[in-house]
Amino acid sequence: MKRHDVVVVGAGLAGQRAALAAAEKGRDVAIVSKLHPLRSHSGAAQGGINAALGKEDSAETHIYDTVKGSDYLGDQDAIEFFCQEAGPTVVEMEHFGTIFSRADDGSLARRPFGGAGFPRTIYAADRTGLALLQALWEHLETQSFTLYEEWDLTNLIVRDGRVQGIVAFDRRRGDFEELAAKSVVIATGPFGRVYARTTNAHSCTGDGVAAAYAVGAYLKDMEFVQFHPTALLESGILITEGARGEGGILKNGQEERFMTRYAPHVQELASRDVVSRAIATEVMEGRGFPGKYVHLELMHLGRELIESRLQEICDFCRSFAGIDPVNEPIPVMPAQHYMMGGVGTNLRGETNIPGLFAAGEAACVSIHGANRLGGNSLLETLVFGKQAGLAAAEFAEYAPAAVLHESDLEAETSTIRAMSNRTEGEDPQRLRSELQALMEGLVGIFRKPAELTQALSQVRALKERFSAVRVVDASKVYNINLTDALETGHLLTLAEVIVVSALARTESRGAHYRVDFPQRDDKNWMRHTLAQRTPSGPTLSYSSVAFTRWEPKERVY
Amino acid sequence: MATATITAEMDVFRFDPTSESKPRYQRYSLELPPHAPVLTALLKIREETDPTLTLRYSCRSAICGSCAMLINARSRLACQTPVGPEMERHGRIVIEPMGNQPVLRDLVVETEPFWRQYHRVEPYLKPDPLRPMPVGKETPMTPTEVKRFQETPRCIACGACYSACPAVTADPEFPGPMALAKLYRYVVDPRDGAHQDRLLRIQTSGLWLCLRCHLCTEACPKDVRPSERIRDLKELAIAAQGVTEPGSRHAVAFKDNIAEKGVLNEFKLARQSLGPSQLLGQLSQGVKIRRRKPELMKKPKPIDGHAEVVKLYELLDSDEEGTP
Numbered sequence: 001m002k003r004h005d006v007v008v009v010g011a012g013l014a015g016q017r018a019a020l021a022a023a024e025k026g027r028d029v030a031i032v033s034k035l036h037p038l039r040s041h042s043g044a045a046q047g048g049i050n051a052a053l054g055k056e057d058s059a060e061t062h063i064y065d066t067v068k069g070s071d072y073l074g075d076q077d078a079i080e081f082f083c084q085e086a087g088p089t090v091v092e093m094e095h096f097g098t099i100f101s102r103a104d105d106g107s108l109a110r111r112p113f114g115g116a117g118f119p120r121t122i123y124a125a126d127r128t129g130l131a132l133l134q135a136l137w138e139h140l141e142t143q144s145f146t147l148y149e150e151w152d153l154t155n156l157i158v159r160d161g162r163v164q165g166i167v168a169f170d171r172r173r174g175d176f177e178e179l180a181a182k183s184v185v186i187a188t189g190p191f192g193r194v195y196a197r198t199t200n201a202h203s204c205t206g207d208g209v210a211a212a213y214a215v216g217a218y219l220k221d222m223e224f225v226q227f228h229p230t231a232l233l234e235s236g237i238l239i240t241e242g243a244r245g246e247g248g249i250l251k252n253g254q255e256e257r258f259m260t261r262y263a264p265h266v267q268e269l270a271s272r273d274v275v276s277r278a279i280a281t282e283v284m285e286g287r288g289f290p291g292k293y294v295h296l297e298l299m300h301l302g303r304e305l306i307e308s309r310l311q312e313i314c315d316f317c318r319s320f321a322g323i324d325p326v327n328e329p330i331p332v333m334p335a336q337h338y339m340m341g342g343v344g345t346n347l348r349g350e351t352n353i354p355g356l357f358a359a360g361e362a363a364c365v366s367i368h369g370a371n372r373l374g375g376n377s378l379l380e381t382l383v384f385g386k387q388a389g390l391a392a393a394e395f396a397e398y399a400p401a402a403v404l405h406e407s408d409l410e411a412e413t414s415t416i417r418a419m420s421n422r423t424e425g426e427d428p429q430r431l432r433s434e435l436q437a438l439m440e441g442l443v444g445i446f447r448k449p450a451e452l453t454q455a456l457s458q459v460r461a462l463k464e465r466f467s468a469v470r471v472v473d474a475s476k477v478y479n480i481n482l483t484d485a486l487e488t489g490h491l492l493t494l495a496e497v498i499v500v501s502a503l504a505r506t507e508s509r510g511a512h513y514r515v516d517f518p519q520r521d522d523k524n525w526m527r528h529t530l531a532q533r534t535p536s537g538p539t540l541s542y543s544s545v546a547f548t549r550w551e552p553k554e555r556v557y
Numbered sequence: 558m559a560t561a562t563i564t565a566e567m568d569v570f571r572f573d574p575t576s577e578s579k580p581r582y583q584r585y586s587l588e589l590p591p592h593a594p595v596l597t598a599l600l601k602i603r604e605e606t607d608p609t610l611t612l613r614y615s616c617r618s619a620i621c622g623s624c625a626m627l628i629n630a631r632s633r634l635a636c637q638t639p640v641g642p643e644m645e646r647h648g649r650i651v652i653e654p655m656g657n658q659p660v661l662r663d664l665v666v667e668t669e670p671f672w673r674q675y676h677r678v679e680p681y682l683k684p685d686p687l688r689p690m691p692v693g694k695e696t697p698m699t700p701t702e703v704k705r706f707q708e709t710p711r712c713i714a715c716g717a718c719y720s721a722c723p724a725v726t727a728d729p730e731f732p733g734p735m736a737l738a739k740l741y742r743y744v745v746d747p748r749d750g751a752h753q754d755r756l757l758r759i760q761t762s763g764l765w766l767c768l769r770c771h772l773c774t775e776a777c778p779k780d781v782r783p784s785e786r787i788r789d790l791k792e793l794a795i796a797a798q799g800v801t802e803p804g805s806r807h808a809v810a811f812k813d814n815i816a817e818k819g820v821l822n823e824f825k826l827a828r829q830s831l832g833p834s835q836l837l838g839q840l841s842q843g844v845k846i847r848r849r850k851p852e853l854m855k856k857p858k859p860i861d862g863h864a865e866v867v868k869l870y871e872l873l874d875s876d877e878e879g880t881p
Contacts, residue, residue, distance in 0.1 A: 035621070036672075038622070041615070041621070043616075043620055043713070044621065090695075091693060099707055100695075102700070106700070107695065127711065130620060141680075172661065201615040201617070202614060202617065203615045237618045238618070320594075429603065430604075433604070472608055475573050475609070478611050478665050484608070
């Protein structure tokens with residue numbers, strides 16, 4: 001059995017930043033990741049990272065924009081801390097070696113983004129996540145830590161009221177192993193793969209979130225699912241908000257710039273929930289192009305700007321859609337993009353389970369509330385990754401050694417090993433596809449109670465079938481049929497929580513839109529959803545939203 | 558949208574070293590639209606026919622670098638290579654694991670050699686203690702400094718260049734294109750304080766082993782152009798440290814040699830590159846060449862239009878554009 005002070009699960013920006021903070025405190029740190037750290041989904045973030053560095057801008061306006069963007073569900077104390085940390089965080093990443101785009105005077109370039117009062121999104125062309133990921137990983141490698149590369153988290157071990165370690169699956173050797181840990185940080189990112197059309201990578205299956213839920217952690221605000229307005233029609237590949245920030249416009253099938261009707265002041269740069277609903281409405285009401293989509297036009301920006309500041313998406317359009325955005329419009333439709341919900345934490349990344357921490361998209365602090373602003377997620381990974389790492393390091397300093405029993409490994413993996421021993425059973429990939437299709441159809445941008453109820457019974461039926469899932473691949477080496485099964489199990493667990501939370505919230509707020517309750521209801525619903533596991537399914541409770549200075553107002557863009 | 562489909566004939570490399578004695582190729586025929594990427598085809602095989610087909614993949618949008626493999630013998634990203642043109646050109650699609658790395662299973666290779674070379678170039682900032690970064694502010698940079706390296710983060714470390722590189726095949730100690738392109742990124746970073754040390758060390762540990770075949774640049778899915786970055790490193794090394802290594806001596810000698818007559822004087826080149834003592838070691842080789850190809854030992858005459866060559870050299874020497 002291997003033993004560490006702090007085990008960080010997930011090696012994207014949040015996990016790496018947590019590991020860096022804990023390693024700098026002198027703890028023995030291990031990172032467990034199913035992908036090489038440089039392949040993490042953080043690297044796919046395109047548009048930028050927010051920090052009010054402009055002379056005319058201030059942390060104060062960044063706070064206000066974030067509170068408003070969250071549809072007043074974000075905790076204002078957390079948002080204040082978050083925005084005040086933005087400047088120092090971006091500067092620190094520059095000092096670590098990030099290659100940001102620069103203005104002519106050599107200062108960090110900034111672009112406008114949706115829902116923001118000033119151009120405050122710092123960027124590296126349209127590969128900001130990749131530039132940050134490289135710089136942080138290369139900086140982290142100057143520290144001492146252990147990397148378990150291509151290991152999948154299967155279980156958290158909680159006993160005597162605290163975390164004792166994890167069980168993980170080593171893809172290359174095909175073995176399960178226990179890692180004893182005084183504290184564990186969950187930084188496994190999102191679970192967008194519960195949907196069929198998503199900008200998320202195939203690896204975004206919420207392994208850590210599901211594992212935390214399984215041992216009793218609260219999952220917070222899981223009904224809030226962000227649909228990004230502009231994803232390539234067929235593949236769902238993301239076209240950055242930066243494209244609209246640089247001046248891109250949206251047109252419906254009648255060549256009308258329809259956003260002027262939905263957001264008269266800022267048009268395409270309204271917040272994402274607003275723009276996605278507008279696009280979906282246009283298409284639903286028959287004003288889309290045949291084939292049901294709208295156009296994102298960049299042609300008027302000129303070749304030079306497009307090919308320099310939007311270089312990656314230019315390549316994406318050419319490679320994946322056969323379209324040259326310099327000369328023709330891009331057919332787009334919204335696609336699942338971001339999970340506002342996740343493992344509930346406070347400002348320090350602490351969950352309700354001692355020794356268990358979470359950060360990044362896997363966590364819900366909450367700073368995004370009901371709707372995240374573009375440019376705030378990269379910042380969140382770094383600000384709260386660091387906080388979770390510091391808190392986990394501190395916990396490990398005072399916690400007694402973790403205790404694992406020899407029987408743990410056997411007990412924790414018996415269900416998984418049973419999957420491989422069946423001679424007949426369900427195909428994990430088929431179950432996953434069925435789940436993705438039903439979530440896409442029934443739990444999308446516009447939510448109807450009858451459809452949510454139907455979704456719940458279908459998800460539960462799939463969960464039932466999953467108990468007979470079969471892994472046909474018998475090899476010990478790199479068995480991705482087995483990891484398919486593990487991931488499908490996580491997705492089913494999390495989908496159930498999303499649907500139950502969405503059914504209960506009888507109002508419309510941010511990204512959660514109920515056609516039967518189209519208004520925001522501050523009297524009854526200004527509160528966070530907390531879902532906790534019971535043998536019969538999630539049970540819900542609610543917690544209050546932290547207010548400091550900003551009274552709820554109607555949101556107009 | 559209805560799209561016409563084609564039949565993709567896929568011959569996929571299969572091998573599980575723990576249970577099979579040798580690799581085999583398995584044929585799969587699939588109906589797909591011509592613009593569907595090879596990755597989509599492979600995932601369709603996994604979903605519909607054979608869930609044991611093993612590969613790495615994640616983002617499906619050419620940004621995570623997981624799915625590099627050989628597609629009709631070329632190192633490519635599966636997610637970025639459409640099936641249609643492959644079928645048109647080759648009549649079938651042969652899928653094999655990347656080169657220069659041992660196979661773990663099917664299309665999954667052991668990436669340890671690749672990452673070892675990456676670590677060898679010490680890919681992290683080594684700030685200059687004499688020039689501390691400004692407190693609470695970004696490091697100032699001029700547009701020229703920014704221009705030199707702002708494209709370098711495009712590298713997604715997919716390993717396609719490493720897979721395609723014949724110098725890696727010939728000499729496993731050659732760092733490979735990705736690692737050298739990464740080194741370039743640090744050597745032109747104004748925040749790094751170890752430029753000289755980095756250049757000095759790479760000169761004696763593999764820089765000059767590059768064969769200048771440009772296969773890495775051809776393979777790179779993100780237009781990083783590793784061979785051009787290697788060329789930049791060589792120029793920076795010569796500019797900073799002079800012509801000190803056999804590799805740099807050879808490069809400079811090659812250039813001067815051709816300038817003289819407009820054609821290569823091979824005998825003289827050996828002398829220029831190697832210097833007297835090393836030349837002595839090549840004596841037996843020289844005797845062999847003299848016997849088989851005596852014309853190589855003769856002094857060449859200036860070619861017609863030698864004056865044009867001289868002009869070209871002058872032009873190239875006056876052009877500062879190409880220098881990084």
